[in-house]
Structure formats: C-alpha cells, structure tokens
Amino acid sequence: KAGVTQTPRYLIKTRGQQVTLSCSPISGHRSVSWYQQTPGQGLQFLFEYFSETQRNKGNFPGRFSGRQFSNSRSEMNVSTLELGDSALYLCASSLVDGEKGWGYTFGSGTRLTVV
C-alpha cells in the first residue's frame, strides 16, 4: 500500500516568489493536514482538509493557503515568500477524519529554502 507522497522533495525559491506543494494521501484517506517544521518553532499546524473543506486552520498569515481536490489530493500555496518560510513542510493523511483517533501517516516532506 503506497504511503503519503509529497512533491517536490526539495525546492529553492527567491524571496517574493510563490510556491505550491503537493500531497497525495494514502488511498481511501479523506483527511489531509499540513505542518511546518523549523528548528526554532518546531512542528506547527497549518491547516486540515476533509472532503475538500478546510476544517481547521493554524495561526499563519493569509499568504499560506491550501485546497483539497475530489480525489483527496491536497496542495498548499505560499505567496510572497519570506526568508522565514524556509522549513520542512509535512503532510499527514488520516483514514477517517481524526474523530476516532486514527493515526496520522506523514509524508517525507518538502524542504523549502527561500533565498
């Protein structure tokens, strides 16, 4: 059974540009959530999508956005990149919707470097 697939694995962008990251969850998983990992702030929740609807959102500026498609694949977008956006972005998929405590399976992440 395929795991959670995140593309690309690595990205280098310039300040002011925008970037789109992709996450394909495990087949049958309908919940997808995104996290940002940095050495200073640790793992921080960005947002969660379930059946194409954003259910939860963390404390990030509006430059961070996302969406989920009918096949449960999700994308997140960061506009007007800043140096501080350099991070490992992790996607997690969940079988149902998290309410029954199912585990979350994480992808390998996308390492974004802003220069």
Next chain:
Amino acid sequence: AQSVAQPEDQVNVAEGNPLTVKCTYSVSGNPYLFWYVQYPNRGLQFLLKYITGDNLVKGSYGFEAEFNKSQTSFHLKKPSALVSDSALYFCAVRGADRGSTLGRLYFGRGTQLTVWP
C-alpha cells in the same frame, strides 16, 4: 488548551541499556496520544498511540509507552536500546475540543535520542 511538553532536549544511553523519553500533556477531554520518530531529512514515522484501554501500549521496533492519567504523562520506553534508535522523537496529543482543535495534532519540541555503541 492542548499542549505537550518534552522536558529533555537530549537523551543519551548506551546500547543495550533501557531508554525512556519523557512526555507530559495537557488536554481537555480524553487524550489521544501519539509518538513519532524522525530520522534526518525524513518525515515522521508513527511508533504507537494511546486511545483507550491498557495503559501500556506496545508499538513498532520494540518501543512501548505507558499512559498515566494522574500524572498526565505518556513516556516512551524500550528495554534495550540500539544504535539505530538514534533519532528525534516527538510526542503529540490530538485536539479534543470541537471546532478549531479537533483533528489537529499538538507536538512537543522533540527529544534527540543518541545511543552510543
């Protein structure tokens, strides 16, 4: 409010010795607790979870964790450490409130485990 604390940034043990990585949590409602491990430049790998039932939870790679409700702790343990266990370990709790926290994970800062030969 939901939060997780991992009081030790680093844990060092000798191979073959038992290891413990500590975690305490704060959550409204019943806690759903998780342990993940991260190797360099990789995502998070699931080790084990506590939802309900026995307080001692067994997981992958010989790891286990003990849920203690009175102490609000969920320490990760392994009877005999391996050099290959060296990695970054994260404890997490799932939000239980309806609305903005349900379904999201709150992570501790992580504990770097080093097992020396």
